[in-house]
Amino acid sequence: MKKILLVSLGILSMLLGLIFVIVPGPSLLFFIVGLLCFSFYYPLARRYLVYCQKALTKSCAYLDKKLAR
Template sequence: MKKLFLNVLAAVCALLALLFIVVPGPSIVFLLAGLVCLSLNYPWARDYLKKTQVGFKAICVQLDKRLR
């Protein structure tokens, strides 16, 4: 039951992210939330989440250097 709930929650987050790509909104937040929900059950989602975390960290470091 927990796995089904997390999968449905991930699907809802993904649909909201797609909606917010068209309409202004926090699409990245919902994509990450869906990925986190999926990573609790699937190892391939953990790999994507790790790559995403590394990418966001690199982007944040670059922005921090530019803004100083």
């Protein structure tokens, strides 16, 4: 039951992320939530989640450095 709930929540958030890619919205947040839900049961999703977290950390540090000037 828990797996069905997490996978359906992951699918829903991925679909919302795809919709928000087309219309303005927080698509990246929905993709990360979807990957988080999938990462409990699928190791490939866990690797993509770690990759997205590292990329987001680097891009935020870059923007902080540029905006601090």
